[in-house]
Amino acid sequence: MLDELKVKRRHFLVGAAGAAGAAALGDAGVRAARAQEASGLPDYVSWKEPGAFIQHSPQTLETMRGEIGLSPLTPNDLVFVRNNLPSLTEEQVGDPEAWEVNVEGVAQPRPITLAELRTLGPETVACVLQCSGNGRGFFEHETSGSQWLTGAAANVSWTGVPVRTVVEAMGGVDGDKSFMTGTGGEPIPEGLDPLTVIVERSVPLEAQEVALLAWEMNGEPIPLAHGGPVRLVLPGYYGVNNVKHLKRLSFDETQSQADIQRSGYRVRPVGESGAPDQPSMYQMNVKSWVTHPLREAGTGRTQIWGVALGGTEDLDRVEVSTDGGETWEEARFVGPDLGRFAWRPFVLAADLAPGTHRIASRATTASGAAQPRDFEPNHRGYGHNGWDAHAVDVTVQ
Ligand SMILES: Nc1nc2c(c(=O)[nH]1)N[C@H]1C(S)=C(S)[C@@H](COP(=O)(O)O)O[C@H]1N2
Numbered sequence: 001m002l003d004e005l006k007v008k009r010r011h012f013l014v015g016a017a018g019a020a021g022a023a024a025l026g027d028a029g030v031r032a033a034r035a036q037e038a039s040g041l042p043d044y045v046s047w048k049e050p051g052a053f054i055q056h057s058p059q060t061l062e063t064m065r066g067e068i069g070l071s072p073l074t075p076n077d078l079v080f081v082r083n084n085l086p087s088l089t090e091e092q093v094g095d096p097e098a099w100e101v102n103v104e105g106v107a108q109p110r111p112i113t114l115a116e117l118r119t120l121g122p123e124t125v126a127c128v129l130q131c132s133g134n135g136r137g138f139f140e141h142e143t144s145g146s147q148w149l150t151g152a153a154a155n156v157s158w159t160g161v162p163v164r165t166v167v168e169a170m171g172g173v174d175g176d177k178s179f180m181t182g183t184g185g186e187p188i189p190e191g192l193d194p195l196t197v198i199v200e201r202s203v204p205l206e207a208q209e210v211a212l213l214a215w216e217m218n219g220e221p222i223p224l225a226h227g228g229p230v231r232l233v234l235p236g237y238y239g240v241n242n243v244k245h246l247k248r249l250s251f252d253e254t255q256s257q258a259d260i261q262r263s264g265y266r267v268r269p270v271g272e273s274g275a276p277d278q279p280s281m282y283q284m285n286v287k288s289w290v291t292h293p294l295r296e297a298g299t300g301r302t303q304i305w306g307v308a309l310g311g312t313e314d315l316d317r318v319e320v321s322t323d324g325g326e327t328w329e330e331a332r333f334v335g336p337d338l339g340r341f342a343w344r345p346f347v348l349a350a351d352l353a354p355g356t357h358r359i360a361s362r363a364t365t366a367s368g369a370a371q372p373r374d375f376e377p378n379h380r381g382y383g384h385n386g387w388d389a390h391a392v393d394v395t396v397q
Pocket residue numbers: 079080081082083084085129130131132183184185186199225226227239240241242243244245
């Protein structure tokens with residue numbers, strides 16, 4: 001599908017609709033991209049659905065837009081993958097029950113094993129896991145990083161123990177602390193300065209109110225590709241803050257000095273370098289996108305589907321336009337409401353006449369935050385929620 005190819009819209013002629021863009025790409029280009037999509041997945045994710053992903057790199061797999069259906073949770077074999085460092089292997093992990101998280105910055109700091117975490121009161125939360133760069137491919141400016149379209153996002157049910165419970169068991173946070181820091185357990189490749197590669201993220205202390213130390217993902221032990229045996233889950237926060245293979249959880253006065261915190265994931269104008277005084281990619285914004293139909297539809301009645309998320313807030317509504325945003329109609333949410341951190345599938349029935357229709361969706365939260373038509377560019381292409389760029393051109397014969 002055109003919108004699933006790594007093609008920036010600016011490569012199309014001004015005013016060209018998606019179908020014209022596909023023609024410009026040529027059948028050979030479309031076939032080559034499909035062949036890549038259908039090719040085998042790397043070993044560590046060979047259990048995933050073949051053909052459901054766009055492989056940006058062996059460590060970067062995007063779920064194809066049309067693979068997201070009306071089921072409220074995304075099955076594990078369809079969840080996108082993003083690893084800055086190679087995922088841990090079973091040999092590296094050893095006995096998962098003996099996996100230790102070092103908890104620091106509390107009154108009684110100590111390592112705690114997965115086996116012991118299981119003895120503390122468990123909780124389950126459904127939340128959107130979304131890379132900060134999801135939608136990067138829709139920016140008009142040149143951006144470094146994976147050219148994600150819509151598929152660096154999933155809706156997942158996590159089970160684990162609330163961070164608050166762990167902290168209470170260790171006598172509470174020790175003194176005045178402003179940040180909670182999670183450190184990933186991947187070994188640092190030799191010869192590299194750890195600060196340049198380590199996955200270590202600090203979030204404001206208040207994040208501990210919603211955070212979980214999770215060991216289960218959609219009812220299964222968290223697969224290593226997704227950060228088992230223990231992952232820090234931060235509902236409402238962008239993917240990078242959800243540290244996989246968590247080996248250290250620390251309460252600190254200052255933020256991590258790792259590059260991924262200091263200069264990475266900082267929102268700044270195009271052309272500027274990242275620095276600690278710029279906003280960090282923490283809480284997610286309101287967003288939605290259509291997942292069906294994407295390119296063609298029959299005449300007569302069509303069910304238009306998509307997903308909508310409020311970031312950290314409940315959704316009030318999602319509207320759908322079939323005329324590029326001139327008129328909007330409220331869609332219906334489908335299935336159970338899994339809470340403010342989860343996404344909700346939506347559906348709208350439409351009678352589409354022959355021709356090309358530009359289908360867009362626009363979500364609004366309970367407090368009135370709505371997706372903008374256009375999203376202001378930022379250097380690294382983070383946080384795109386503009387409804388126009390996420391629209392699809394659907395042709396009815
Ligand atoms: N330890 C560790 N945690 C990590 C990463 C990583 O490379 N190592 N990548 C982060 C990024 S950028 C994202 S978007 C999410 C991706 O989670 P997933 O691969 O389970 O979809 O994990 C985050 N947590």
